[in-house]
Amino acid sequence: MREAMRNGASAGRSGAIALLGAVALLGALGPAMAQTPGLGQPELGGINFQVAASPIMEFIHWFHNAFLLPIIVIICVFVAGLLLWCVYRFSEKRNPVASKTTHHVGLEVAWTVIPVFILIIIAVPSFRLLYQELTIPRSDLTVKAIASTWKWSYEYPDNGNFSFVSTMQSEQEIAERVAKGTPRSEVPRLLAVDNEVVVPVNKVIRVQVTSSDVIHAFALPSFGVKVDAVPGRLNETWFQATREGIFYGQCSELCGKDHAFMPIAFRVVSEQAFAAWLEEAKKKFAAADQPTAVAAATTDLPAAR
Numbered sequence: 001m002r003e004a005m006r007n008g009a010s011a012g013r014s015g016a017i018a019l020l021g022a023v024a025l026l027g028a029l030g031p032a033m034a035q036t037p038g039l040g041q042p043e044l045g046g047i048n049f050q051v052a053a054s055p056i057m058e059f060i061h062w063f064h065n066a067f068l069l070p071i072i073v074i075i076c077v078f079v080a081g082l083l084l085w086c087v088y089r090f091s092e093k094r095n096p097v098a099s100k101t102t103h104h105v106g107l108e109v110a111w112t113v114i115p116v117f118i119l120i121i122i123a124v125p126s127f128r129l130l131y132q133e134l135t136i137p138r139s140d141l142t143v144k145a146i147a148s149t150w151k152w153s154y155e156y157p158d159n160g161n162f163s164f165v166s167t168m169q170s171e172q173e174i175a176e177r178v179a180k181g182t183p184r185s186e187v188p189r190l191l192a193v194d195n196e197v198v199v200p201v202n203k204v205i206r207v208q209v210t211s212s213d214v215i216h217a218f219a220l221p222s223f224g225v226k227v228d229a230v231p232g233r234l235n236e237t238w239f240q241a242t243r244e245g246i247f248y249g250q251c252s253e254l255c256g257k258d259h260a261f262m263p264i265a266f267r268v269v270s271e272q273a274f275a276a277w278l279e280e281a282k283k284k285f286a287a288a289d290q291p292t293a294v295a296a297a298t299t300d301l302p303a304a305r
C-alpha cells in the first residue's frame with residue numbers, strides 16, 4: 001500500500017511539473033498565439049473577409065456567408081443542372097425534329113415572379129444593414145480624417161482639438177521599429193504608418209471624413225467601414241470596435257500616382273490606455289501645431305515715394 005502511495009505521489013509530482021511546464025510554454029507562446037490571422041489586415045492567400053471587429057462587420061459576415069452565399073450556390077447549381085439536362089434531353093440525337101414551341105405562360109410567369117421574390121427576401125436584411133451603417137448612434141468619441149495627396153491627417157475635436165499627420169513608413173523605418181521590439185505582424189509592408197489613430201475599445205467612434213484636394217475614400221475592412229472623402233463635403237460614418245489590436249485600411253478611391261501608398265492605421269486599446277495616450281498626444285502634437293513665430297522687423301524701411 002505504501003509503495004502504491006509513493007508511486008501515486010511521484011506520479012502526482014510529475015504531473016504537476018508537466019502542468020507547470022505546459023503553463024509556462026503557453027505563457028511564452030501567448031503573444032504569438034494571440035495573433036489572429038486576418039485580424040485587422042489582409043491574410044496571405046485569404047479569400048474571405050477580414051476577421052470582424054465590430055457589430056456592423058459581424059452582420060456583414062452573417063449576411064454574406066450565411067444568407068447570400070447559400071442562395072447563390074442554390075441558384076448556380078440549379079442553373080448548371082438545368083443546362084446539363086437541356087443538353088442531354090434536347091440533343092439532336094434525341095430530338096431529330098425540333099420543337100416549335102415559342103411560349104409557355106407558366107414558365108414565363110415563374111421565371112419573372114421567382115427572381116422578384118428572391119430579391120425581396122434579400123432586400124430585407126440589406127435595408128437593415130444600410131440603416132445600421134447610416135444611422136450613427138450617440139458617439140463617445142469623434143475623429144476627423146482629412147485626406148490629401150498622399151497621406152491622412154487626423155483631428156480629435158472632442159479631446160483637445162489637436163491634430164497630426166499619418167504617412168506610410170518605408171522599409172527602413174519598419175526595420176528600425178522591428179529592431180526596437182515592435183512585433184513584425186504590427187508593421188506590415190505598405191500598411192505601417194508613423195502616427196496611428198488610437199481609440200478605446202467598446203466605444204462608439206464617429207468618424208468625419210473629408211478631403212483637401214481630390215476624391216479619396218476612407219476604408220477599414222475589419223470594422224465594415226467605407227466612405228468617400230470629397231473636397232468641400234463632410235461625410236460621416238461610425239464603428240464600435242469589439243477587439244483590441246491594430247487595424248489597417250487603405251484609400252479605396254483611385255486618387256493619383258501614390259494612391260496605393262495611403263494606408264490607414266487605427267489602434268484599439270483599453271479605456272485606461274487611451275486616457276494615458278490622450279494626455280501624451282496632447283503634449284506631443286500641441287507642440288507640433290504651434291504657429292511659427294515671425295520676428296518683428298527692426299530695420300526702418302524707406303518711405304514709399
